[in-house]
Amino acid sequence: MSDGSVAHRQTAEIGNAATPEDLRLFAGVCARELDAFEALYRLYHPRLARFLLNLLHRPQMVEEVLNDTLFVVWERSDTFRGASKLSTWIFAIAYRKAMKALRRLDEPVEDREADARPSDGDAPDAPFGRHRTQEALLAALAKLSPDHRTVVDLTYFHEMGYREIAAIMDCPVDTVKTRMFHARRHLRRLMDGELADWL
Amino acid sequence: MARILPFTVDPHRETRDLMPWLITGRLEPEEQARVEAHLAACEACSLELAGERALAGEVAELPIATGIGWAAMRDRLDTAARQASFVPAPPPVRRRFTMAQIGAMLAAQAALLAAAVTITLRVEAPIAPYHALGAAPAAVAGNAIIVFRPDARESDISRLLKANDVRLVDGPTAANAYVLHIPDAARAPTLDRLRSNAAVVLAEPLDTAALR
DSSP states (O other), rough: OOHHHHHHHHHHHHHGOOOOHHHHHHHHHTTTTTTHHHHHHHHHHHHHHHHHHHHHHHHHHHHHHHHHHHHHHHTTTOOOOSSOOOHHHHHHHHHHHHHHHHHTTTTTOOOTTTTGGGGTTTTTGGOOOHHHHHHHHHHHHHHSOEEEEEEEEHTTTTTTHHHHHHHHHSHHHHHHHHHHHHHHHHHHTTTTTHHHHHO | OOOOOSSSOOHHHHHHHHHHHTTTTTTHHHHHHHHHHHHHHOOHHHHHHHHHHHHHHHHOOOOOOOOOOHHHHHHHHHHHHHHSSSSSSSOOOSSSHHHHHHHHHHHHHHHHHHHHIIIIIIOOOHHHHHHHHHTTTOOOOOOEEEEOTOOHHHHHHHHHHHHHOOEEOOOOOOTSSSEOOGGGHHHHHHHHHHHTTTEEEEEEEEEEHHHH
């Protein structure tokens, strides 16, 4: 069956560029094994959920976009050619789906609640904020554009290199560096009062 | 032959641009060498790096909550498979469940699960109804329940579950508990290990046999 050979080729081509576990599971997905897909789903769900929640800032949309993304992984597994890491391919699908979902909202891409959030005593984020710094950082992140937030999160939480991020966001590497630079500058300006606690 | 490229732009600018990936160790070796050489000689950039490390650490530590959505995905796959197997494609009338029905079933299941948890924890009574109604086709049955500390990090939880060969089956419930599947043979020692973890508030078996 060609599916199996595709998976085998992908595994051989990527070699050590991806963790063996997700590629092994993906080979099963190519062979239409539901157990393998469930395991891959569970492996990626936490990382994608974090990525999408940070990007979309709308919890009710996260599950929908996340499942849309992994549904594509299941349905279109034959379109992964092994040119990038599996995680890059999956995150790129998630990014495209998320941006499409944001556009569907027919509202500015900027977070409308951004201005209100910092002044709210008990924002929806409040339970996440163990410390004042984290609450301030969440508020500051909310003020960034989705693209800037995405670069920050992919860099510092998902620990991806700028080339991988450029592949996910389908933009030049210099754009990634510029977005990161501006995002950091904004965050550090917005976090000005907190910086003393950090250093 | 190693390629050592000189700074093509202002070295301060390039160092500041690349700093995030220096922190996460994702620069190419020659980029890293160039940036580190500049940092060794530039106090302003070194100060900036210290601030940037703090920011990076805070972002990485941000707890962003996530849920478990495999049940919804499984429903979607089943629906897709049914639609693919019917020729011609069935009209909406032939769908087996409406969204409202599915919602009602999920709500009922969640309510039963919450009730089962309460009974297990407080009364230690048999909870046979859970097995009858909670067993979705082909789904893995849960045999333990766990509650994590509210400030437990997702990465710690994930690592803990993987290390103990445990899978999340359902949850969070209204009480923020999760249902686990633990291989039967290893359940008691696994639960002991989970309980001893700082991120775990409670870990208990979920069937009547284990309660006796």
